[in-house]
Amino acid sequence: MEGFDKLIEYLPSLLEGALVTLEVAFASLAIAIVLGLITASVKLSRSRAGRFVAEVYTTVVRGVPELVLMLLIFFGGQIQVNNIGAYFEWDYIDVDAFTAGVLTIGFIYGAYLGETFRGAFLAVPVGLLEAGYAYGMSGLQVFFRILVPQMMRHALPGLGNNWLVLMKTTALVSVIGLHDLVLKAGQAGGTTRLPFIFYLFVAFAFLVFTTISIWGLKWLEKRYSVGVRRA
Amino acid sequence: MDFTPILENYQLYLKGLWITLQLVSLSLVIGLGMAVPLAILRTSSNPLVNAPVWSFTYFFRGTPLLVQMFLLYYGLGQMQFMIELSQQLDFLKDAYWYALVAFTLNTAAYTTEIIRGAIEGTDYGEVEAARACGMSRFQTYTRVILPSAFRRALPAYSNEVIFMLHGSAIASVITIIDLTGAARIIASRYYNPFEAFIAVGAVYFCITFTLIGGFKLLERHWFAHLRPREEVKAKGRTKDKAQQVI
Numbered sequence: 018m019e020g021f022d023k024l025i026e027y028l029p030s031l032l033e034g035a036l037v038t039l040e041v042a043f044a045s046l047a048i049a050i051v052l053g054l055i056t057a058s059v060k061l062s063r064s065r066a067g068r069f070v071a072e073v074y075t076t077v078v079r080g081v082p083e084l085v086l087m088l089l090i091f092f093g094g095q096i097q098v099n100n101i102g103a104y105f106e107w108d109y110i111d112v113d114a115f116t117a118g119v120l121t122i123g124f125i126y127g128a129y130l131g132e133t134f135r136g137a138f139l140a141v142p143v144g145l146l147e148a149g150y151a152y153g154m155s156g157l158q159v160f161f162r163i164l165v166p167q168m169m170r171h172a173l174p175g176l177g178n179n180w181l182v183l184m185k186t187t188a189l190v191s192v193i194g195l196h197d198l199v200l201k202a203g204q205a206g207g208t209t210r211l212p213f214i215f216y217l218f219v220a221f222a223f224l225v226f227t228t229i230s231i232w233g234l235k236w237l238e239k240r241y242s243v244g245v246r247r248a
Numbered sequence: 249m250d251f252t253p254i255l256e257n258y259q260l261y262l263k264g265l266w267i268t269l270q271l272v273s274l275s276l277v278i279g280l281g282m283a284v285p286l287a288i289l290r291t292s293s294n295p296l297v298n299a300p301v302w303s304f305t306y307f308f309r310g311t312p313l314l315v316q317m318f319l320l321y322y323g324l325g326q327m328q329f330m331i332e333l334s335q336q337l338d339f340l341k342d343a344y345w346y347a348l349v350a351f352t353l354n355t356a357a358y359t360t361e362i363i364r365g366a367i368e369g370t371d372y373g374e375v376e377a378a379r380a381c382g383m384s385r386f387q388t389y390t391r392v393i394l395p396s397a398f399r400r401a402l403p404a405y406s407n408e409v410i411f412m413l414h415g416s417a418i419a420s421v422i423t424i425i426d427l428t429g430a431a432r433i434i435a436s437r438y439y440n441p442f443e444a445f446i447a448v449g450a451v452y453f454c455i456t457f458t459l460i461g462g463f464k465l466l467e468r469h470w471f472a473h474l475r476p477r478e479e480v481k482a483k484g485r486t487k488d489k490a491q492q493v494i
Contacts, residue, residue: 080453082414084421085428085445092441188312192421199315206322213323220311220319227310 020211024218027205031215034201035222041115041187041197042226045122046180052127054165057134071131078128084189086125091117091193118190126183133175137168170241177234184226198222253438254447257430264430265451267344271426272416275348276409279355286356287363288389301360308357313415317350321422347419355412362404366397399470406463410456417452427451 024031056074059067078086095112102110141164149159191199202219206212254261290301308316321343324330334340370393378388420429431448435441468475 077453079410080456081449082417082428082452084414084417085431085449085452088428088432088435088441089445089449092435093445096442185310185312188314189418191314192418199312199318203318203322211326213319213326216315216319216323219315220307223311223315224307 020209020214023205023209023211024214027201027209027215030201030205031198031218031222034196034198037115037196038187038198039226041118041122041190041195042184044119045126045183045187048119048123049126049130049179049183052123053130053134056127056131057138058160060131060135061138075128075131078125083121083125083186084192087118087121087189087193090121090124114190114193114195117193118187118195122183122186122190125186126179129179130176133172133179134168136175137170137172138164140171141167170238170245173234173238173241177230177238180234181227181230184230185223188223249443250440251443251447253440254434254443257434260425260430260433261427261448261451264425264427264448267419267424267429268413268416268426269455271344271348271351271419271424272409272413275351275355275416276412278352279359282352282356283359283363284394286360287367290360290364291367305357305360308354309361313350313354314418314421316354317347317418317422320350321346343419343422343424347416347422347424351412351416351419354415355408358408358411359405362401362408363397365404366401367393369400370397402463402467402470406460409459409463413452413455413459 056071059071062068091112091114094117098110098112102108145163145167146159149163154162187197188199191197191203194200198219202215203212206215209215286301286304289297290305292298324346330340339345374392374396375388378392383391416426417428419426420432423429425433427448431444435444438444
């Protein structure tokens with residue numbers, strides 16, 4: 018194919034971009050899991066106000082496109098941070114594309130994972146938790162030692178789907194100027210005037226990430242289902 | 249917070265809304281039309297029929313919509329035949345069509361897999377009953393398999409519609425002035441990104457929940473036979489459904 022030598026020439030720069038894409042994906046996943054666990058716990062808690070806040074959070078995220086939220090946090094967030102900074106007389110704080118992108122994606126998928134985890138929490142028998150308390154564990158200990166390992170088996174299919182979608186969403190950070198795989202490919206395609214092969218490379222890179230993830234998720238599902246007999 | 253620049257430019261937002269609705273509904277309709285035959289081919293046990301459809305859906309579901317759109321818009325623009333063709337056909341210079349094609353292929357791939365799942369979920373007894381009644385293969389599909397498959401596909405398809413609405417925001421990246429594009433123009437002209445994007449987010453929010461409401465009504469209609477009779481139970485069920493839909 019035309020321009021294959023160019024692709025080789027730009028490969029180091031593309032790989033750098035791929036690394037940024039993966040960094041964004043894993044950082045957002047970490048934030049999303051933490052937010053998801055908090056959201057699920059709050060939704061199942063007795064606090065009426067907490068449940069209301071969690072409900073508003075998940076509803077807003079579902080209703081607004083990812084790109085709009087990202088632009089809001091990147092451009093709008095900078096102005097708000099400047100305003101707050103001016104009030105407290107801080108030095109200039111820069112909301113960079115990486116932070117804005119990771120925060121937005123983490124924020125969005127935290128809401129979706131909240132739903133996944135809520136269902137998974139409900140699938141864990143209460144007796145197991147009671148047994149934990151009976152051994153004298155604290156609430157946090159029961160949460161991390163019993164509830165989370167037990168519910169993971171139920172949460173994994175949903176978690177896996179969300180991870181696959183999250184990874185593709187990271188492409189949006191190129192719109193706010195982060196030098197991820199998509200932007201690097203766009204620049205290389207622009208200078209060589211051969212955008213097709215570069216975007217095709219990006220597409221295949223994402224296919225590779227997706228395929229590896231699917232294998233990994235299958236392995237994880239097997240691992241977490243060790244204690245369950247299959248029909 | 250000052251929303252006056254947005255109210256003053258409401259016409260720009262209205263134009264953007266119109267473009268967004270056009271892009272989303274056109275791609276959904278064409279995509280659904282493509283997905284039904286593709287889903288039937290996808291359920292075939294013959295690998296020669298199944299594999300091409302599988303590769304199509306695997307590619308379009310495994311890569312970001314943004315990259316697919318770039319591949320068409322920038323990638324095709326480099327090809328010699330496209331350059332020659334767009335000198336004769338003026339509409340090929342318009343980014344709108346590239347976005348529409350990308351969205352259509354993307355939603356076709358997702359919808360194919362949704363319908364495939366629903367077709368494969370058909371109770372085989374129904375197919376046997378249709379055969380026993382003397383229906384041809386075509387009749388079995390149009391009279392028995394597809395109607396019940398569409399019904400089962402509805403909750404997942406409503407998700408796909410919302411996904412497409414939200415995904416369409418990226419059209420603004422290739423110079424199309426859709427809803428998000430309008431907000432970006434206002435944000436850069438008045439330097440009020442916070443207000444501009446909150447306003448446009450609210451519009452998307454309203455469309456999303458109108459659609460979700462519409463799909464709930466459709467489900468009530470099509471799943472009427474599954475609703476329990478007692479009033480108390482009915483309330484519990486609709487709440488469960490709502491969570492499934494979203």
